[in-house]
Amino acid sequence: MTPLKLLATALVLAMFSACATSPEGRRQLHLLPEAQLDAMGEQSFAELKTTTPMTDKANVRNYVQCIANQIIPQLAEDNNPAAWEVQVFADDQANAFALPGRKIGVYEGLLKYAQNQHQLAAVMGHELAHVIAEHGNERVSSQLAANAGMSIAAIVLGSTESDNSMLMAGLGLGVQYGVLMPFSRSHESEADLIGLDLMAKSGFDPRESVTLWQNMSKAGGSGPEFLSTHPSGDTRIKDLTGRMSKAMTLYNNAQNSGKKPNCSL
Numbered sequence: 001m002t003p004l005k006l007l008a009t010a011l012v013l014a015m016f017s018a019c020a021t022s023p024e025g026r027r028q029l030h031l032l033p034e035a036q037l038d039a040m041g042e043q044s045f046a047e048l049k050t051t052t053p054m055t056d057k058a059n060v061r062n063y064v065q066c067i068a069n070q071i072i073p074q075l076a077e078d079n080n081p082a083a084w085e086v087q088v089f090a091d092d093q094a095n096a097f098a099l100p101g102r103k104i105g106v107y108e109g110l111l112k113y114a115q116n117q118h119q120l121a122a123v124m125g126h127e128l129a130h131v132i133a134e135h136g137n138e139r140v141s142s143q144l145a146a147n148a149g150m151s152i153a154a155i156v157l158g159s160t161e162s163d164n165s166m167l168m169a170g171l172g173l174g175v176q177y178g179v180l181m182p183f184s185r186s187h188e189s190e191a192d193l194i195g196l197d198l199m200a201k202s203g204f205d206p207r208e209s210v211t212l213w214q215n216m217s218k219a220g221g222s223g224p225e226f227l228s229t230h231p232s233g234d235t236r237i238k239d240l241t242g243r244m245s246k247a248m249t250l251y252n253n254a255q256n257s258g259k260k261p262n263c264s265l
Helices: 003-017 034-051 058-074 108-112 117-132 135-146 152-156 161-170 185-201 207-218 234-256
Strands: 019-021 027-029 085-089 096-099 103-107
Touching: 034 085, 034 096, 034 103, 058 085, 058 117, 058 185, 096 117, 103 108, 103 117, 108 117, 117 135, 117 185, 117 207, 135 185, 185 207, 185 234, 207 234
Parallel strands: 085 103
Antiparallel strands: 019 027, 096 103
């Protein structure tokens, strides 16, 4: 068998053995091992901290950490807030991200649009949802599978700078690494819904998620960087509203159990 046929056979076998299911029940392709994703997340976060200054405002750091401390315990895995690194970057772009390897980043510019603890919790829940649903793995795996002429092993192990940029972009760091690879609409929809449940379980008011996206949408073409890779509009708000009954039940249960976050600047 020729090397090309061997590669094609290996790709097919890998795809069959790497099928997974998202928290919302959608079939996924995961070719990268979890340990590799964690290492990539840790590496990219460390690099970002060397190029982007972190805020010196203690009240902002404490505010973001307070919200993270409420949401992280609702995760099925890695639910110890002490195991996560949360950083606030002194940058005016309105953006946030979460990475495999237990990393969360929030940019100060986001606070212009996420105007209270509930709205910021909606964004942070959304970003954490991308991680727990393994959207980065799925996105990079789909790219690898589509490019069958490349050696999967060489790419996964990081043979070239361009390959590494693609992998980092797959985790949601496209702006930083110069490769725009936005999450698909199915990923965004799942992250919205999973994030809505996470914030509600934490005791944050899920109704504020709709207000947040309305605020962002009103900003229009000159709006936050967050919208450049995150589709918004009536469909997103409609989906959130359709899930609101469940979210309100989770929120009321959380409130009744004593989960009443009080995070403020």
